[in-house]
Amino acid sequence: MADGGLNTGQPNGGRPKAPAFRHRDECALCILFAAVGGLIPAVLISSIPLLAPSAALIPVVTGLVMQGSxxxxxxxxxAVGSAVETYGWTAALAIILISALLAAVVAASARFDDATARPV
Incomplete structure (x- = not known):
């Protein structure tokens, strides 16, 4: 113990590597997930004028979008925390995939009818 426990014969003196470097792939995916998640509010808010049936209903649609968000x-x-606690971490993936599928169905069913001009 005269060397302070650093001469353990292991790389880095036996100290564990920093978690950010040990799980580089997971960290990159988390950053990508957060970046894509940050785009969602911008896309929702910018699509409100396209989805509102009339210019007078834009504030109402904005309120509904914000309430849903x-x-x-x-x-x-x-929901994710409860599912992870009950079923394990694979349940989080299932919830994210189901949510993405529902969002894709809603987006596909939205009508972007640019043929009719709305008064602004």
């Missing part, structure tokens, strides 16, 4: 921010972590 806030509901997802409250209920999403609770």
């Amino acid at each position: 806030n509901l997802g921010q409250v209920a999403g972590p609770v």
Whole structure:
């Protein structure tokens, strides 16, 4: 112990590597997931004028979009946390995939009818 425990015969003196470098792939995927997640509010807000049936309803549609977004921010972590606690980490993947599928179905069913001009 005269060497302070550093002469253990292991690389880096027996100290564990920093978690950010040990799990580089997971870290990159988390950053990508956060970056894509940051695009969602911008896309939602910018598509409101296209989805509102009339210019007079843009504030109402904005309110509905914001309510839905806030509901997802409250209920999403609770749902994922409960599923992970009950079924393990693969349940988080299932919830994310199901949510993405539902979002794709809703986006595909949205009508972007640019043929009719709306008064602004």
